[in-house]
Amino acid sequence: xxxxxxxxxxxxxxxxxxxxxxxxxxxxxxxxxxxxxxxxxxxxxxxxxxxxxxxxxxxxxxxxxxxxxxxxxxxxxxxxxxxxxxxxxxxxxxxxxxxxxxxxxxxx
Amino acid sequence: xxxxxxxxxxxxxxxxxxxxxxxxxxxxxxxxxxxxxxxxxxxxxxxxxxxxxxxxxxxxxxxxxxxxxxxxxxxxxxxxxxxxxxxxxxxxxxxxxxxxxxxxxxxxxxxxxxxxxxxx
Numbered sequence: 531x532x533x534x535x536x537x538x539x540x541x542x543x544x545x546x547x548x549x550x551x552x553x554x555x556x557x558x559x560x561x562x563x564x565x566x567x568x569x570x571x572x573x574x575x576x577x578x579x580x581x582x583x584x585x586x587x588x589x590x591x592x593x594x595x596x597x598x599x600x601x602x603x604x605x606x607x608x609x610x611x612x613x614x615x616x617x618x619x620x621x622x623x624x625x626x627x628x629x630x631x632x633x634x635x636x637x638x
Numbered sequence: 639x640x641x642x643x644x645x646x647x648x649x650x651x652x653x654x655x656x657x658x659x660x661x662x663x664x665x666x667x668x669x670x671x672x673x674x675x676x677x678x679x680x681x682x683x684x685x686x687x688x689x690x691x692x693x694x695x696x697x698x699x700x701x702x703x704x705x706x707x708x709x710x711x712x713x714x715x716x717x718x719x720x721x722x723x724x725x726x727x728x729x730x731x732x733x734x735x736x737x738x739x740x741x742x743x744x745x746x747x748x749x750x751x752x753x754x755x756x757x758x
Contacts, residue, residue: 531700563744565683572733572748573675573683579744616683620742625697627673627685 534630552617647752660734
């Protein structure tokens with residue numbers, strides 16, 4: 531089965547750029563979606579189809595996907611960005627959805 | 639606005655059964671693809687099951703295949719997850735979610751979740 535690998539944690543200083551990676555074999559051949567989950571809340575979609583921001587998501591967030599790594603970048607990081615972030619792809623071999631293990635973003 | 643509300647969670651003994659429900663409003667439920675995703679305490683997200691709008695296709699994660707059944711009643715704008723043979727590792731918050739009109743699209747809306755605890 532397909533596996534997505536995320537770093538457990540990423541730290542960033544306020545105002546700097548955080549990059550959260552999502553690794554998978556030839557992940558660039560797949561559509562990657564990203565979700566943000568704040569404590570006690572349900573997840574929310576923040577990036578779809580690699581680099582498309584849903585309505586209401588600030589342009590400080592951007593996505594990319596190349597080779598074996600997809601990346602969610604958050605520029606001008608602020609305290610409100612602190613959350614867990616999950617990447618997601620479809621496993622074409624068995625029509626299953628796969629999530630990465632999640633990355634906790636801390637804004638120091 | 640798409641709204642999803644889960645219910646039916648609770649404490650159940652190992653080997654027991656439970657049925658979760660999810661009510662949808664603010665959208666044409668019968669045209670949307672629906673899913674269940676769960677999250678064990680302190681852990682990450684795990685996709686559980688998908689169902690097409692006419693129930694013609696259903697998909698399950700391997701760990702629940704044969705024990706869980708996803709279904710829907712479009713007339714009642716409701717999604718269900720019948721769970722049997724429950725195990726301690728099924729303990730999680732179960733979220734109802736939808737990818738809208740795109741079966742393999744991203745999850746555009748989530749409910750607040752319902753907690754299932756499997757314990758003796």
